[in-house]
Amino acid sequence: MAISEDDIERVRTAQPISAVIGNYVALKRAGRNFLGLCPFHGEKTPSFNVRDETGRYKCFGCGASGDVFKFIQEVERMDFVGSVEHLAAKAGITLNYTTGGPSRDRQRNKELLDVMERAVEWYHQRLLTAPDAKDAREYLRSRGLAGDVARQFRLGWAPDDWDALSKALDASSDMMRDCGLAFTNSRGRQQDSFRARVMFPIFKESGEAVAFGGRVLPGSKDPAKYKNSAESKIYAKSKTLYGLNWAKADVVKADEIVVCEGYTDVIGFQRIGFTRAVATCGTALTEDHVRLIKRFANKVVLAFDADAAGQGAAERFYEWEKKLAVQVKVARLSGGKDPGDLAGSDPEGLLASVSDAEEFLAFRVRRSLESNKIDTPESKSRALERAIAIINEHPNEIVRRDYASQLAQTLGIKEVEDVVRRVDQRLDRKMSRIEATGPTSSGVRENAEFVMLALMVNDFDAVTGIVSEEVFLDEVHRRVFRTLLTHHNDFKRAEADLDPEAQELLSRVLVASVEGDARKEGINLLRAAVRRELARRVTNTSPEVITRDRGIRQQVERLSERDVADSDVTDLLAWLYDVSSAVEA
Ligand SMILES: [Zn+2]
Numbered sequence: 001m002a003i004s005e006d007d008i009e010r011v012r013t014a015q016p017i018s019a020v021i022g023n024y025v026a027l028k029r030a031g032r033n034f035l036g037l038c039p040f041h042g043e044k045t046p047s048f049n050v051r052d053e054t055g056r057y058k059c060f061g062c063g064a065s066g067d068v069f070k071f072i073q074e075v076e077r078m079d080f081v082g083s084v085e086h087l088a089a090k091a092g093i094t095l096n097y098t099t100g101g102p103s104r105d106r107q108r109n110k111e112l113l114d115v116m117e118r119a120v121e122w123y124h125q126r127l128l129t130a131p132d133a134k135d136a137r138e139y140l141r142s143r144g145l146a147g148d149v150a151r152q153f154r155l156g157w158a159p160d161d162w163d164a165l166s167k168a169l170d171a172s173s174d175m176m177r178d179c180g181l182a183f184t185n186s187r188g189r190q191q192d193s194f195r196a197r198v199m200f201p202i203f204k205e206s207g208e209a210v211a212f213g214g215r216v217l218p219g220s221k222d223p224a225k226y227k228n229s230a231e232s233k234i235y236a237k238s239k240t241l242y243g244l245n246w247a248k249a250d251v252v253k254a255d256e257i258v259v260c261e262g263y264t265d266v267i268g269f270q271r272i273g274f275t276r277a278v279a280t281c282g283t284a285l286t287e288d289h290v291r292l293i294k295r296f297a298n299k300v301v302l303a304f305d306a307d308a309a310g311q312g313a314a315e316r317f318y319e320w321e322k323k324l325a326v327q328v329k330v331a332r333l334s335g336g337k338d339p340g341d342l343a344g345s346d347p348e349g350l351l352a353s354v355s356d357a358e359e360f361l362a363f364r365v366r367r368s369l370e371s372n373k374i375d376t377p378e379s380k381s382r383a384l385e386r387a388i389a390i391i392n393e394h395p396n397e398i399v400r401r402d403y404a405s406q407l408a409q410t411l412g413i414k415e416v417e418d419v420v421r422r423v424d425q426r427l428d429r430k431m432s433r434i435e436a437t438g439p440t441s442s443g444v445r446e447n448a449e450f451v452m453l454a455l456m457v458n459d460f461d462a463v464t465g466i467v468s469e470e471v472f473l474d475e476v477h478r479r480v481f482r483t484l485l486t487h488h489n490d491f492k493r494a495e496a497d498l499d500p501e502a503q504e505l506l507s508r509v510l511v512a513s514v515e516g517d518a519r520k521e522g523i524n525l526l527r528a529a530v531r532r533e534l535a536r537r538v539t540n541t542s543p544e545v546i547t548r549d550r551g552i553r554q555q556v557e558r559l560s561e562r563d564v565a566d567s568d569v570t571d572l573l574a575w576l577y578d579v580s581s582a583v584e585a
Helices: 005-013 017-021 068-076 080-091 104-129 131-142 147-152 164-169 173-178 244-254 263-271 287-294 306-323 339-345 347-355 360-370 377-391 397-410 416-424 444-458 460-464 475-486 491-497 500-509 518-535 543-558 566-584
Strands: 028-030 033-036 048-051 056-059 097-099 156-158 182-184 190-192 197-203 209-215 226-228 256-260 277-280 299-302 327-330
Touching (some): 017 033, 017 048, 017 056, 080 104, 104 131, 104 147, 104 197, 104 209, 131 156, 164 190, 173 182, 244 256, 287 306, 306 327, 306 360, 327 360, 360 397, 377 416, 397 416, 444 460, 444 475, 444 500, 444 518, 475 500, 491 500, 543 566
Parallel strands (some): 256 299
Antiparallel strands (some): 028 033
16 A cells, blocks of 8 residues: 555645644744754753755664654554555545555544544533533532533543443444444443443543543442553554643643643643643553653653652653653642642642642652651651662652752761761663663773673573672662562563563663673672671661671672682571661662
8 A cells, every 4th residue: 555656745745744743832033043952862952953955854862863743653653655644634635545545544543533523522512511420510519510620621421321322422332442432242232331320531632532431429439530542553552642732732831731630630730720730540650651752742740649659750750850851840739739730729729730840859859857756766767768868769869869958957977977978889770771781881880780690591590599689779770680589580471561661671681792700790899788787777766786797798798709608698688688678668
């Protein structure tokens, strides 16, 4: 199947390339070019050039370049034909195919979107006019979501019926299933997926409806208060942000986006005139979400209880800050309320919570200090430990030192340098993939971990008695090690279990040519890990702990000798395991 050359040129010239790219990237005119932040790599100063005369773009940061079709292919993850069809649909151009018809995927996608659009409209009309939607209308009115709000967000009502939507739309059962609107029940009958729920259509950033969230009315016996469409050919949760279609223009202007957890939070913000809010749809914020955000803004304000997500979330946020060059802050929502409620009860406070948003680390430290009373030397010492642990999650040493000296002041500790030293000694973790390319790159520790993994895939048994996951400082290396261990070097299964970032690392490990003595390398890693742990140990602990630590210090020194005893290795691995489980507990 192919599209005629004439049509391709018609689509290419239907609008200037800057207009197409401007839908994804905020562009500013710079002489004869347009300039913006590259959507393909993280950057803070624009190096992404677009030129209408030649119809080309080029990034001087990462080298990405091409024409309008290449751009659509990259940004929408489509093939060439898909990119032509995508742009043709936007420009209202009908294509002539030299062989075959439109690509089947594209055609199918379009049909699915059509069915979704009809479902949105049907549910919406039902809410506005049907007698059985009276309770729903009253509920929405009580929450300030009736009338214009319901119209703007195209809210709907799914009646308390088995198959009202299926009958009304009269689409094929495959179609209804692929849209997540209906399924075949145990008696072989087609049944609607949503029943007796207020419907919130979820739109892509380009404005097409791809899914629904449904909420029961108060008093319902249904245990699931919220229900979301399952993922489908047109809907990927981790790449969809509710409200982005309405917010994007303002987000670009302000270079800032506010991320909430629920639809009603977004609507709440919109109702008080704040149009930069979006929501994840029943999932945690993912890297794909942040990549999507990065196309529009550099500053992200989290308007939910980010502390509840804990240390794992903190590590991801810092990683994104570094890798994708976004800045993550946290809104100071008062009294544990969500934005949807605050929009009604305290709109000014809600707006202030966004403008007074704190750096993520400051937020975490403050919350940890507030969570316990500090009224004795012991409680002060515990508070110090907790806060130090949080500060140590941050990858940047200068940032850590700053926070540590602030912390000493806050807690009234005179020996500021002692506190600062506690965060000083934490080795900087090297997370970016560039630094992990192999033995020639600069990060010595990173290399040692990489080499260890490469040795492991060559000779599983040579490695596994010598190291455990605790010796890996880098989280990604650690994940790869753990997964290889679980699957006993079955690379295929390990790969299937890993996240994309770890998959990428594994793919490099699997082609790395390294030589080395697994035992020697392993002992080096172990020694570094034990020293690292000892360095960040509490100074004023019990006599038993001090005695044990002294023994560990002697054992770790023995690792430098020519013949290392297996018992020392085993002891130290066990100690590392104990220490890190104590931290997690
Ligand atoms: Zn770039």
